[in-house]
Amino acid sequence: MxxxxxxxxxxxxxxxxxxxxxxxxxxxxxxxxxxxxxxxxxxxxxxxxxxxxxxxLSTSAHIELLPPQQVSRPLQAGAQAASGVQVASIVQAPMQRVRSIDQWQAVAAQVQAMPQVLVVAPVAAGSALVVRGSATRALSLTGIVPASYFRIVNLSDKLVRGSTRLNGGDILIGTELAAELGVDVGDKLRLTAGTGASVATSTLTICGIVDLGNKGANLRGGFVALRTAQFLLGLPGGVSSLEMTVRDVYAAETVAQAITAATGVEANSWITTNAQFxxxxxxxxxxxxxxxxxxxxxxxxxxxxxxxxxxxxxxxxxxxxxxxxxxxxxxxxxxxxxxxxxxxxxxxxxxxxxxxxxxxxxxxxxxxxxxxxxxxxxxxxxxxxxxxxxxxxxxxxxxxxxxxxxxxxxxxxxxx
Known part of the structure; x- marks a missing residue:
């Protein structure tokens, strides 16, 4: 019923x-x-x-702002030989050196004001040589401001031992590099960066060892304070990139295009850099x-x-x-x-x-x-x-x- x-x-x-x-x-x-x-x-x-x-995205930003690439330049202007034959110019691609984003503080403030952007972190990154006794290894050096960078890549969660404090004389290295060099927390490393007359050297103390989840990154990765990296890489007051996170990771490419249009600075999203993924x-x-x-x-x-x-x-x-x-x-x-x-x-x-x-x-x-x-x-x-x-x-x-x-x-x- x-x-x-x-x-x-x-x-x-x-x-x-x-x-x-x-x-x-x-x-x-x-x-x-x-x-x-x-x-x-x-x-x-x-x-x-x-x-x-x-x-x-646990080890990288959603969007990265980069300085413009150096363009090719002719080494010899086109000329006409005595026989009347035109001699072509010789064009050589220049070596890309570490450069700073022009007026990066103003760019960072402009980008941070966008509603889609959550965090903006300045980064000074480049290559260095790490020396420990008779052993030397190539290092991918990253200078950061922990307060902002850790909101993008939380190195505290990847810490194996030690501390993530980064004062002027501290360095964080990967587990593989620590094993290769036979070092641990508290040991000293000598870092050298630059070429020719602009070589800079600094002795740093290992404050912590991190596992970045990738053997290559653990073998080559090193993190120092931003000012330390600026000194070693010859970037006084400058940064090589601005890294940021956005609210919607799937809209990162759209936001990157909007940033480029607003600031004129090249912006690469994780969607572009990980196209196959x-x-x-x-x-x-x-x-x-x-x-x-x-x-x-x-x-x-x-x-x-x-x-x-x-x-x-x-x-x-x-x-x-x-x-x-x-x-x-x-x-x-x-x-x-x-x-x-x-x-x-x-x-x-x-x-x-x-x-x-x-x-x-x-x-x-x-x-x-x-x-x-x-x-x-x-x-x-x-x-x-x-x-x-x-x-x-x-x-x-x-x-x-x-x-x-x-x-x-x-x-x-x-x-x-």
Whole structure:
């Protein structure tokens, strides 16, 4: 029995569903499986992409502002020989030396004022030679202001031992370089940078050892205070780049183009510098969308086919209802309600199955050290969108059978 307060269409729709229990069970199960696949795959892909992007951006900025490249120049102007033959100019590509961004403080303030930008950090980076006794190694030297740079690349989270304090005489090095040189926290290193008459040398104390998550970076990476790097690299008061983070990592290229247009300084986003990776992420997103589309399509056809069968089975009842004065609009709503109820019921069950599958995956998929393979976030919006999508799909799928039922001629339907 159904409550008397329910509208007529609801009472008849629920009665039709109850009478066709087996069909109702099958279609709800089918919808549930489809929604579970959508929820599970969407959460899995979102977690995988978030993990990839976090790994890529954990050691680099979203956008980097760089000084202009030095252009090629002719070593010999074109001239005409005595024989009348034109001699071509000799053009040589210049060596790119470390240069500072012109008026970088004003540029940094202008960029920081943009609403899309979160953090701007000045960086002085270049090559140096590190000496320890008779051992020498090439070093990729990065001069930073810890207060701002650590908000972009949090070296505190990568610290293995020691401290991340960076005074004028301190240096942070990678684990591989420390092993190669046989040094530890508190030991001294002599750094040399520059060429010719502009060679600068400084003796620094290792204040900490970090693991940057990459063997090459751990072998070549070194971090010092900004003023120390400026002295070693011959950049008094200058910086070689401005690094920044933005609110939306996927909009980094758009923001970079806006920064270039506003400041005239070259801005490279992580999307440009990691083009192949970003292409792979975009391909994953496209594949996930295609999976959801085809699963939703199969659900729609399943609901439509079941309701089409119901129209044939219940044609006599529909004819009687029409003869009793029920309008075509009510018949139309009756079948639309059936499609919506089937889809919503399957979506609720499927969301539960999807959540259970995600919890099982989180429990079973482990790294070698026993930690989770990557974090999965149970986003309530994902479940809400799955419920809404399934319900709308059910209503759309029910429209054709509902329209067919509403158009039945009562006399023909009663005669069978």
């Amino acid at each position: 159904f409550p008397q307060r329910l509208p007529f269409e609801w009472i008849v729709a629920l009665r039709f569903l109850r009478e066709g229990r087996l069909q109702t069970l099958f279609i709800i199960t089918g919808v549930a499986i489809g929604v579970a696949v959508i929820v599970f795959m969407s959460a899995l892909m979102a977690g995988l992409q978030s993990n990839f992007i976090q790994r890529v 970003f292409t792979a992420v975009s391909a994953q997103t496209t594949a996930n969308t295609a999976i959801r589309f085809f699963v939703g399509l199969s659900v729609a056809f399943g609901i439509a086919s079941v309701l089409a069968v119901v129209v044939v089975q219940k044609s006599r009842e529909i004819g009687i209802l029409r003869a009793m004065g029920i309008s075509r609009g009510q018949i139309l709503r009756l079948f639309l309600l059936q499609g919506g109820v089937l889809a919503l019921g399957g979506a609720v069950l499927g969301s539960g199955l999807g959540a259970a599958g995600l919890a099982l995956w989180q429990r079973m998929a482990k790294n070698a050290d026993g930690s989770a393979l990557f974090p999965l976030v149970m986003d309530p919006m994902l479940f809400a969108s799955a419920l809404l999508l399934a319900t709308v799909t059910g209503l759309l799928a029910a429209f054709a059978p509902a329209r067919s039922a509403a158009r039945l001629d009562p006399v023909v339907a009663i005669r069978g």
